[in-house]
Amino acid sequence: MxxxxxxxxxxxxxxxxxxxxxxxxxxxxxxxxxxxxxxxTLDNTIDDANRLISGFTQIEYVDNGxxxxxxxxxxxxxxxxxxxxxxxxxxxxxxxxxxxxETLESWAAKYYYSIxxxxxxxxxxxxxxxxxGIQLINENNYWYxxxxxxxxxxxxxxxxxxxxxxxxxxxxxxLDYQVLNKxxxxxxxxxxxFLTPPVEYxxxxxxxxxxxxxxxxxxxxxxxxxxxxxxxxxxxxDKPLSLxxxxxxxxxxxxxxxxxxxxxxxxxxxxxxxxxxxRRLIHSSMTDHDVYQLAMVACDVFYPENSNLRMTVxxxxxxxxxxxxxxxxxxxxxxNYYNQIRKFNKMVGSDFIGxxxxxxxxxxxxxxxxxxxxxxxxxxxxxxxLYKAFSRENLLEPIRVTFLxxxxxxxxQFYRQQFLSLFADDRLEYISAQxxxxxxxxxxxxxxxxxxxxxxxxxxxxxxxxxxxVTPDNLxxxxxxxxxxxxxxxxx
Numbered sequence: 001m002x003x004x005x006x007x008x009x010x011x012x013x014x015x016x017x018x019x020x021x022x023x024x025x026x027x028x029x030x031x032x033x034x035x036x037x038x039x040x041t042l043d044n045t046i047d048d049a050n051r052l053i054s055g056f057t058q059i060e061y062v063d064n065g066x067x068x069x070x071x072x073x074x075x076x077x078x079x080x081x082x083x084x085x086x087x088x089x090x091x092x093x094x095x096x097x098x099x100x101x102e103t104l105e106s107w108a109a110k111y112y113y114s115i116x117x118x119x120x121x122x123x124x125x126x127x128x129x130x131x132x133g134i135q136l137i138n139e140n141n142y143w144y145x146x147x148x149x150x151x152x153x154x155x156x157x158x159x160x161x162x163x164x165x166x167x168x169x170x171x172x173x174x175l176d177y178q179v180l181n182k183x184x185x186x187x188x189x190x191x192x193x194f195l196t197p198p199v200e201y202x203x204x205x206x207x208x209x210x211x212x213x214x215x216x217x218x219x220x221x222x223x224x225x226x227x228x229x230x231x232x233x234x235x236x237x238d239k240p241l242s243l244x245x246x247x248x249x250x251x252x253x254x255x256x257x258x259x260x261x262x263x264x265x266x267x268x269x270x271x272x273x274x275x276x277x278x279r280r281l282i283h284s285s286m287t288d289h290d291v292y293q294l295a296m297v298a299c300d301v302f303y304p305e306n307s308n309l310r311m312t313v314x315x316x317x318x319x320x321x322x323x324x325x326x327x328x329x330x331x332x333x334x335x336n337y338y339n340q341i342r343k344f345n346k347m348v349g350s351d352f353i354g355x356x357x358x359x360x361x362x363x364x365x366x367x368x369x370x371x372x373x374x375x376x377x378x379x380x381x382x383x384x385x386l387y388k389a390f391s392r393e394n395l396l397e398p399i400r401v402t403f404l405x406x407x408x409x410x411x412x413q414f415y416r417q418q419f420l421s422l423f424a425d426d427r428l429e430y431i432s433a434q435x436x437x438x439x440x441x442x443x444x445x446x447x448x449x450x451x452x453x454x455x456x457x458x459x460x461x462x463x464x465x466x467x468x469x470v471t472p473d474n475l476x477x478x479x480x481x482x483x484x485x486x487x488x489x490x491x492x
Contacts, residue, residue, distance in 0.1 A: 015046070019068050024065075026067075052083075091111055093145075094159070149213070149223045152219060180211075187264060193269040265320050295318070302355055360373075389417060402433045412432075447482075450465060466478075
């Protein structure tokens with residue numbers, strides 16, 4: 001589901017990405033062609049883009065063309081986040097969540113929208129949200145959302161994740177981040193799970209969304225499925241829930257408790273014990289039978305003879321948030337979306353494509369098959385990561401490097417395998433994100449490779465952003481950095 005950008009935001013996006021990809025300055029003529037605009041419009045686009053990226057770098061011009069003044073200070077994920085934060089959708093809905101929308105007129109004035117433009121954007125947003133089952137309602141200039149609780153909250157999570165890439169401001173001023181983060185840590189401790197730092201932050205983020213939505217006058221919610229209560233009933237969460245109740249100064253309702261706890265199932269995790277994996281397996285089989293069956297078929301297709309418990313629960317986790325994926329909003333940054341799909345299919349090879357064909361054939365007539373086919377493009381990338389990670393799970397490699405991913409442990413292992421050839425030297429050492437995080441070893445890490453750059457993340461070493469599918473350019477970049485690190489060590 002795509003939310004279309006305004007023409008100027010699209011031009012800024014295309015220009016910044018072209019400059020990031022370029023290995024030399026590009027001419028204004030070439031930039032005009034890439035952004036599909038005239039030279040005067042390009043000059044306006046450059047001015048607007050420079051204001052947008054002022055905290056990272058600047059577009060400069062010399063005789064031979066345009067370039068970014070600070071190489072490596074801006075990556076594509078940050079560009080996407082900076083652009084999305086300028087959209088009417090993110091600005092308006094963020095303020096609606098925080099209770100900062102009195103009338104559209106007063107709100108529009110704050111963001112320098114004319115009232116006619118604000119109403120035009122609101123109609124566009126209303127139509128967009130309706131396609132994913134959320135209603136944006138205006139009654140006498142009183143605005144609110146109506147829909148399923150999980151869809152609304154998951155939608156907010158995806159939106160606020162983008163803000164976290166470039167903005168270290170915790171927007172929930174009425175909620176203490178440290179208290180909510182401690183709640184998250186206690187929940188994961190009870191369930192015997194490990195969350196990578198980005199995922200831990202996102203669980204904290206949706207906890208804040210849950211608490212902000214409770215009795216929110218700008219939303220009317222309903223809960224159609226109570227299966228999420230099973231997790232609450234099957235474990236002892238007295239410590240984390242008591243912590244929140246004491247902090248809030250009130251008792252949490254049964255629905256609030258269940259939603260706060262069961263949100264963990266929206267995120268990629270690493271299981272720290274066989275007991276934790278068994279509980280996940282049983283929970284899925286009892287509460288989400290369609291997704292459970294789909295995961296079992298996929299596991300059998302990819303690993304018919306070698307499946308194990310850890311592998312099985314990872315397949316379950318891939319499919320678990322399927323009922324919410326239709327609420328996952330993406331901005332229409334790239335006009336060549338289907339070309340991307342073709343490139344992905346070419347990259348993954350015939351063996352993986354053959355297994356996908358087998359999976360589709362086996363589930364095409366099943367009720368649960370609809371879960372897969374509605375979200376096929378998103379799921380195929382995740383299935384590929386899982387397939388590659390488990391195909392070489394037991395290989396080890398050295399370097400003082402760790403991998404961080406918002407997709408969690410399996411994606412990090414996928415990166416580890418993709419960079420394996422770079423880390424074959426005995427002088428290098430790989431340290432897992434779990435070990436680094438739990439033992440606070442950040443000061444001893446030379447290099448972090450990540451697909452997600454959190455603005456609020458504090459680390460003084462080298463951080464390299466990569467494409468999540470790992471491109472040849474990513475490999476060349478890491479190889480060059482490793483050489484540079486080795487030279488620096490020798491000089492010391």
